[in-house]
Amino acid sequence: MQRKDGMRSDNAPKRWFMGSDFTRHVAQAITQYGPISRTALSQILGLSQGALSRITSDLIYAGVIEEINDSTHGPGRLPRDFTPKERAERRGRPRTSMRLRAEERSFVGVSVHDTDVSVIVVDALCHELTSCHTESLVSTEPQAVIAQIAGIVNRVAASVTPSPVLVGVGIGAHTREGVDVTYAPFLHWDDTVHVSAMLEEACGIPTVIANDLNTLLVYENWFGAGIGLPRFALLTIGVGVGYALSEHGHPVDDPDNSYGLIGHVLVDNHGPRCFAGHEGCAQCLTTASLAQEYSTILGQAVGFDDFAHDARAGTPQAQTLINRTCFRLGTLIATAQNFALPHTILISGEISFLARLNTESIRSGIRSFRPSQAAPVKFTILDFSWTYWAKAAAGHAIAQYIG
Ligand SMILES: [Zn+2]
Structure with missing residues (x-):
C-alpha cells in the first residue's frame, strides 16, 4: 500500500526522504535552528541562495518542511557566534522562515536502564506527545525484555496520531551498527542480541538502537544544550x-x-x-x-x-x-x-x-x-530524569530519520 508521500506503509523506511547529503544537512539545520530564514541558512551551510532554494523546494514538496511568516512563530536557536549578514528586507515584503513539519511524524523513545524500561512518544522536534511510561523489567532474559518493551510500545503508540514511524532504543550497553546489543552486563547479556530485528517484529515499527550516552549526545546536538x-x-x-x-x-x-x-x-x-x-x-x-x-x-x-x-x-x-x-x-x-x-x-x-x-x-x-x-x-x-533519557533515545532516532 502506498501513502500519499510515496512511502510504503507496510515496510516503512528508516528515513523521511530520499536526497543527497546536502539535502540532509539542510533538513538537519532547519530541525536544529528553525524557524530560520533562507538567508541565515545559506550563510550557516555555505550554500548559494540558488542551491539552497532548489533543496528547500524539494523538502517542501516531500512534506518535510514548510515556509511560514516570521510573525507567527518565534525565532529558533542559531549557532553560537553566528552573525547574520541579512540585508534589510524590502518594505511591504513579509519575512519568511523555514520550519520542520514536526507534527507530521511521531517517534518512540525507549530507555532501558537498571531494572526498568521507560517509553515516551515525541514529534519530529522531540516534543513530548505522551507522558513517560516506566515499568520494572519482569525478567532480564532477552525474549522477555523485548516482549515487555513491545507491549509498552504498542500500548503507547496506539494512543498517538500520526502513528510512530521509528523506535529509538537507548541502553547502557555495547551496541553494533545501530541494530544489535553485543554486551550488556547489567542485563547479564554476554552474547549478541538482535534487539532491532526482534523489537521490529514484535511491534511492527522499524527500530534503531544505540548506547544511551550516544543517544544523549545526539539529542543535545539536535534539540538541547549542544545546538x-x-x-x-x-x-x-x-x-x-x-x-x-x-x-x-x-x-x-x-x-x-x-x-x-x-x-x-x-x-x-x-x-x-x-x-x-x-x-x-x-x-x-x-x-x-x-x-x-x-x-x-x-x-x-x-x-x-x-x-x-x-x-x-x-x-x-x-x-x-x-x-x-x-x-x-x-x-x-x-x-x-x-x-x-x-x-x-x-x-x-x-x-x-x-x-x-x-x-x-x-x-x-x-x-x-x-x-x-x-x-x-x-x-x-543538565536536568536528569529517565524521561529525559527516553526522549534522548527518540531524538537519536529522529536524527537517523532526517540526518
Ligand atoms: Zn579504577
Missing part, C-alpha cells in the same frame, strides 16, 4: 562514569566508546580504591563507591540512597563527601577540557544532582588542574 556548538563533551556520573565528545554536530565515534573508557582516569591521589585496584580513579564518582565511602565516614554500612537522602538534607557528614565528590568531578572536567578542548562540558547521569550541591568545589577541582592563564571552563549540569 550550534562546534565541539562539546558530555560527562555522566551514576552507576558508571561516561564520556562522549561531539565535533561539528556529530559524535566522535569509536567502537570502544561504550566500554566506559574514562572510568578509571585518576581524579584523587587520596581517593578510595576501586575494584581494579586503582586509588582515586573516576570510579569514586559512582553510586557503589560513594555508598562505600559514606559507610566508612559514618562507621556503619549504608546504601547510596541513604547518602542521597543525607546529601539533600545537608547533614555535615554528607556535606564532607559532597565536597570531595564535587572537587573530584572538577578534576575530571579539567582533564576532559585539557585533552579535548571542548566549548562546553555537559554533566548528566543519575547522580548529577550532587554536582548542583557544590559548584564551587567543582570550580576548585577544575582550577587545580588548569593553568591560571587559561580561560575558565564552561560546564552545564
Whole structure:
C-alpha cells in the first residue's frame, strides 16, 4: 500500500526522504535552528541562495518542511557566534522562515536502564506527545525484555496520531551498527542480541538502537544544550562514569566508546580504591563507591540512597563527601577540557544532582588542574530524569530519520 508521500506503509523506511547529503544537512539545520530564514541558512551551510532554494523546494514538496511568516512563530536557536549578514528586507515584503513539519511524524523513545524500561512518544522536534511510561523489567532474559518493551510500545503508540514511524532504543550497553546489543552486563547479556530485528517484529515499527550516552549526545546536538556548538563533551556520573565528545554536530565515534573508557582516569591521589585496584580513579564518582565511602565516614554500612537522602538534607557528614565528590568531578572536567578542548562540558547521569550541591568545589577541582592563564571552563549540569533519557533515545532516532 502506498501513502500519499510515496512511502510504503507496510515496510516503512528508516528515513523521511530520499536526497543527497546536502539535502540532509539542510533538513538537519532547519530541525536544529528553525524557524530560520533562507538567508541565515545559506550563510550557516555555505550554500548559494540558488542551491539552497532548489533543496528547500524539494523538502517542501516531500512534506518535510514548510515556509511560514516570521510573525507567527518565534525565532529558533542559531549557532553560537553566528552573525547574520541579512540585508534589510524590502518594505511591504513579509519575512519568511523555514520550519520542520514536526507534527507530521511521531517517534518512540525507549530507555532501558537498571531494572526498568521507560517509553515516551515525541514529534519530529522531540516534543513530548505522551507522558513517560516506566515499568520494572519482569525478567532480564532477552525474549522477555523485548516482549515487555513491545507491549509498552504498542500500548503507547496506539494512543498517538500520526502513528510512530521509528523506535529509538537507548541502553547502557555495547551496541553494533545501530541494530544489535553485543554486551550488556547489567542485563547479564554476554552474547549478541538482535534487539532491532526482534523489537521490529514484535511491534511492527522499524527500530534503531544505540548506547544511551550516544543517544544523549545526539539529542543535545539536535534539540538541547549542544545546538550550534562546534565541539562539546558530555560527562555522566551514576552507576558508571561516561564520556562522549561531539565535533561539528556529530559524535566522535569509536567502537570502544561504550566500554566506559574514562572510568578509571585518576581524579584523587587520596581517593578510595576501586575494584581494579586503582586509588582515586573516576570510579569514586559512582553510586557503589560513594555508598562505600559514606559507610566508612559514618562507621556503619549504608546504601547510596541513604547518602542521597543525607546529601539533600545537608547533614555535615554528607556535606564532607559532597565536597570531595564535587572537587573530584572538577578534576575530571579539567582533564576532559585539557585533552579535548571542548566549548562546553555537559554533566548528566543519575547522580548529577550532587554536582548542583557544590559548584564551587567543582570550580576548585577544575582550577587545580588548569593553568591560571587559561580561560575558565564552561560546564552545564543538565536536568536528569529517565524521561529525559527516553526522549534522548527518540531524538537519536529522529536524527537517523532526517540526518
Ligand atoms: Zn579504577
